Amino acid sequence: MLHLLPRRGRLLVSACCMLVSCRSHRADRPAAAAPAWLLERAAQESALAAQSKVLHDFRFTDRREASGITFANRVVDDAGKAFKHDHYDHGSGLCAADVDGDGLPDLYFVTQLGSNELWGNLGGGRFANITDEAGLRMPDAIAVACSFADIDNDGNPDLFVTTVRHGNRLFENLGGGKFRDITAQAGVGYVGHSSGAAFFDYDRDGLLDLFVTNVGVYTSNAKGAGGYFVGLPDAFHGHTHPDRAEASILYRNLGGNRFKDVTREVGLVDRSWSGDATPIDVNDDGFPDLYVLNMQGENHLWLNEGGKRFRDVTRSYFPRTPWGAMGVKAFDFDGDGRVDLFVTDMHSDMWVNIPPGDWAAEASKADSSPAPADFFPEGKARFIFGNALFANRGGGRFEDVSDSLGMETYWPWGPSVEDLNADGWDDIFVAAGMNFPYRYGINSVLLNEAGRHFLPSEFVLGVEPRPNGATEQVWFSLDCAGADHWRPMCAACSEAGGAALGCRPDATGRFTVMGSLGSRAAVVLDLDGDGDLDIVTNEFNGPPRVLVSDLAERRHINFLKVRLRGTRSSRAALGAQVSVVLPDGRRILKVLDGKSGYLSQSDLPLYFGLGDAGQATSVEVRWPSGQRQTVAGPVPGGGTMNVVEP
Numbered sequence: 001m002l003h004l005l006p007r008r009g010r011l012l013v014s015a016c017c018m019l020v021s022c023r024s025h026r027a028d029r030p031a032a033a034a035p036a037w038l039l040e041r042a043a044q045e046s047a048l049a050a051q052s053k054v055l056h057d058f059r060f061t062d063r064r065e066a067s068g069i070t071f072a073n074r075v076v077d078d079a080g081k082a083f084k085h086d087h088y089d090h091g092s093g094l095c096a097a098d099v100d101g102d103g104l105p106d107l108y109f110v111t112q113l114g115s116n117e118l119w120g121n122l123g124g125g126r127f128a129n130i131t132d133e134a135g136l137r138m139p140d141a142i143a144v145a146c147s148f149a150d151i152d153n154d155g156n157p158d159l160f161v162t163t164v165r166h167g168n169r170l171f172e173n174l175g176g177g178k179f180r181d182i183t184a185q186a187g188v189g190y191v192g193h194s195s196g197a198a199f200f201d202y203d204r205d206g207l208l209d210l211f212v213t214n215v216g217v218y219t220s221n222a223k224g225a226g227g228y229f230v231g232l233p234d235a236f237h238g239h240t241h242p243d244r245a246e247a248s249i250l251y252r253n254l255g256g257n258r259f260k261d262v263t264r265e266v267g268l269v270d271r272s273w274s275g276d277a278t279p280i281d282v283n284d285d286g287f288p289d290l291y292v293l294n295m296q297g298e299n300h301l302w303l304n305e306g307g308k309r310f311r312d313v314t315r316s317y318f319p320r321t322p323w324g325a326m327g328v329k330a331f332d333f334d335g336d337g338r339v340d341l342f343v344t345d346m347h348s349d350m351w352v353n354i355p356p357g358d359w360a361a362e363a364s365k366a367d368s369s370p371a372p373a374d375f376f377p378e379g380k381a382r383f384i385f386g387n388a389l390f391a392n393r394g395g396g397r398f399e400d401v402s403d404s405l406g407m408e409t410y411w412p413w414g415p416s417v418e419d420l421n422a423d424g425w426d427d428i429f430v431a432a433g434m435n436f437p438y439r440y441g442i443n444s445v446l447l448n449e450a451g452r453h454f455l456p457s458e459f460v461l462g463v464e465p466r467p468n469g470a471t472e473q474v475w476f477s478l479d480c481a482g483a484d485h486w487r488p489m490c491a492a493c494s495e496a497g498g499a500a501l502g503c504r505p506d507a508t509g510r511f512t513v514m515g516s517l518g519s520r521a522a523v524v525l526d527l528d529g530d531g532d533l534d535i536v537t538n539e540f541n542g543p544p545r546v547l548v549s550d551l552a553e554r555r556h557i558n559f560l561k562v563r564l565r566g567t568r569s570s571r572a573a574l575g576a577q578v579s580v581v582l583p584d585g586r587r588i589l590k591v592l593d594g595k596s597g598y599l600s601q602s603d604l605p606l607y608f609g610l611g612d613a614g615q616a617t618s619v620e621v622r623w624p625s626g627q628r629q630t631v632a633g634p635v636p637g638g639g640t641m642n643v644v645e646p
Contacts, residue, residue: 034469037357038442042459044359049460054449055421058554059462060535060547067546069127073520074113075541076142076228080476081489081513083436086231087218087295088112088164090144090195090275090326091413091520093599094538097148097157099134100177105525105604108136108159109538110143113226116161120177125528125548135179140226141166145276147601149199149208149594152257153571157603162194162212165219165229172257186259192246193218196276196599200288201570201624202266203307207253208570211290213274217244238273239296240374245271248292250310268302268310276414278595279575280330280339282317283396286626288575293325295347296375298382315382317398318390323368323383324348327414327598331426332589334451337579338392339591344412344430348385354410356439362410365403387412406454411441411518414598418524418533420461420549422557422609424588425450429463431522431598435540436515437501440471443519443537463535463547472502472514473542481509489513517542523596525604531559531638533607558610560619561640564592568625569645572603575624578643580608581617581633610637619643 033039049056078088092110099106104121111117115137120130131137142164148157156173163169170186171179183189193215199208218238219229238244248270251259263269272294279288287304294300299321302310314321324347333340348366365386368376376383389407390398402408412432420427425448433441442464446454458464465471480490493503493511502514519537527534532551537544551557560580564573576592588608596602610616616635622628623645631643 034465035356035471038459038465038469038471040357041359041442042465045456045459048455049457052447052449052455054447054455055423056447056455056457056460058421058532058549058551060549061462062467062545063125063548064543064546067125067127068122069107069119069544069546070129071109071111071117071119072114072543073109073111073539073541076112076226077224078228078231079541080436081478081484081487082224082230083489084231084233084235086235087193087215088228088231089435089540091540091599092143092538093145093196093597094521094523094536094544095146095148095596095600095602096523096525096536097603099148099157099173101156101175104529105527106130106177107523107536108146108148109544110146110161110521110599112142112228113140115139116141116143116146121527123529130177134177135181136171138169140228141169142226142228144194145196145599147197147199147594148603149574149601150570150572150603151199151208151253153206155571157572160188160197160199160210162197164193165191166227167191168194168197168212182257186257187261188212188251188259190249195274198277198279198601199572199594200279200290200574202250202279202288202290202304203252204287204569204624204626205307206566206568206570206625207255208572208574209253210251210259211277212249212251213277213292214246214248215275215295216246216273236296237372237374240377245273247271248274248277266308266310270300270302272297272300275326276328276599278328278330279593280341280591281575282398286622286624288624291328291330291341293328293343294321295324295326297323299325299343317396320382320384320400322348322388323380323385324350326412327430329415329417329428329595330591330593331417333389333426333448334391335425335586335588336392336451337587337589338394339577339589340392341388341390341398342407342415342417342428343388343390344409344414345384345386345388346412346432349411353438363406363408365408405452406456407446409444411438412444413520414522416522416524416535416597418607419609420445420524420533421447421551422532422559422611424582424586424609424611428454429522429524429535431519431537433516433518435518436475436513438516440516441518466517466545470517472516475502475513475515475541478511478513479509480511515541519545521598521600523600523602525596525602526561526607531557558612558614558637560608560610560616560635560637561605562608562619563605563640563642564621565642565644566623566625567645568627569623573624573645577622578606579620580610580635581620582610582613583615583617584613605640613637621645
């Protein structure tokens with residue numbers, strides 16, 4: 001995504017030189033040790049953790065092989081041997097739900113080539129591929145996002161999947177983990193450059209509506225291998241061409257598995273180059289508003305006026321927003337009972353290549369001076385060039401506190417927010433990193449220090465470095481003496497800069513080209529039923545990571561899972577706010593929005609870490625219908641509490 005070098009061959013060599021000229025870990029080095037610059041960071045984090053009171057004496061271990069999961073994400077050639085700077089490298093989502101009603105969360109992985117796959121949870125951390133028996137095979141659909149939600153209030157999570165110009169798909173869950181395609185009947189099969197999707201009940205009629213974000217036209221009509229549409233040469237200048245805008249879509253749920261496009265009817269015409277969005281009730285009136293990301297421009301807050309209309313009120317609430325926004329999560333980070341907003345900005349990190357080991361630069365806002373001037377037709381005054389954590393100060397006032405709380409990360413896609421150490425404060429996992437032709441970048445784990453600061457802990461907790469210190473993999477192969485001779489990559493590999501590109505020649509004229517490892521989406525959930533939270537990722541062009549926590553093995557943990565069932569509200573109760581009151585009077589607020597990570601919406605119970613408290617005094621629910629309910633305690637921890645709307 002370097003935007004500065006117009007000539008393709010020069011771009012490839014220059015961009016890729018920075019991949020390996022700074023690369024400390026080469027595949028011909030022993031794989032047992034991580035690069036020195038990663039080990040340096042590990043030492044820094046260890047020193048910081050020693051000074052922190054936050055619970056961090058537990059570890060994550062990658063158990064993918066033990067899980068039985070063999071899914072591998074596969075990408076189009078625009079991210080490989082035909083590399084160009086377009087939006088295909090944004091990758092694909094991952095979502096979770098108990099699709100068959102056995103009480104265990106199942107995993108749905110999204111990919112561009114090959115098929116998305118549904119992996120059924122067998123218990124004990126083991127999974128089986130049930131894609132075909134579930135009726136969910138989607139060959140070469142160039143899929144992007146997935147969202148689980150119960151659209152028909154029958155108690156079974158249904159599934160919506162977005163694609164790039166291969167038609168979005170809606171699958172009804174018939175029970176027992178069997179799905180059928182109802183896209184045509186539902187009227188949600190839009191064909192375009194779709195990205196994230198979020199279910200929420202904007203009009204509070206008890207039926208979940210659907211918002212689909214569209215990026216904008218970044219492809220031509222030419223097709224490449226696997227049937228994908230080849231990206232335009234100037235795809236990353238697409239937002240400067242108004243004629244390429246592709247408005248996002250709001251569908252109203254009419255019941256009977258039918259939806260209606262009401263985008264213009266309700267005034268929610270958002271033409272941002274959008275990858276994702278989230279509902280958030282910014283004025284606390286009970287009607288969910290919508291925060292829509294713009295990956296190349298100003299984000300937008302759409303105020304919900306009584307479920308009838310939406311109005312753009314961005315600058316009243318957020319005078320400045322991240323310019324290159326990718327991921328978003330609404331949650332109460334500081335325990336004040338107000339919902340805050342965390343936005344990750346990846347595109348602002350693409351203008352300056354930070355050499356590995358310059359952690360101070362990675363923790364700072366980006367330098368926008370090298371960016372093309374036409375990227376900012378109205379100037380830069382309204383933008384934040386990096387992540388933003390908007391603290392909700394009440395009265396419609398949000399303040400960015402990201403720098404003071406240590407929230408800046410490098411090459412972030414999106415956050416997954418949950419209480420990883422069960423101490424009663426939500427932590428953050430940030431799926432991050434670019435791949436070919438960039439150097440390796442780390443995923444981030446930010447442990448919440450009681451709302452005062454976030455402690456970088458990915459090395460302390462074993463998320464980084466990866467097993468055996470790996471930072472790269474084989475990205476693609478080139479037959480430069482045969483079918484691929486015409487590709488610019490062959491010329492680049494054959495020239496002096498080839499080694500810096502990660503090109504490895506053999507005697508036949510073929511090249512193997514290496515690329516950095518990198519995550520895209522993640523979901524945090526209790527994978528193995530032991531009460532602590534694990535992390536599963538969807539990697540770009542590779543197999544997932546299944547990071548299993550040993551927190552529950554090391555110590556007794558206090559937690560409470562809350563599963564809601566709406567009656568007047570939608571059965572899934574998306575939009576509900578739940579507060580768990582602890583014996584010392586502290587209140588832990590969570591919003592049930594299903595937003596589980598970048599390009600991902602899951603159907604999971606709310607998880608509350610209780611810290612030192614073995615029980616809750618009470619549980620309070622504000623249902624999407626507006627009804628309020630208090631379940632008096634004591635409520636014992638250690639299990640799942642089912643709450644039904646009166």
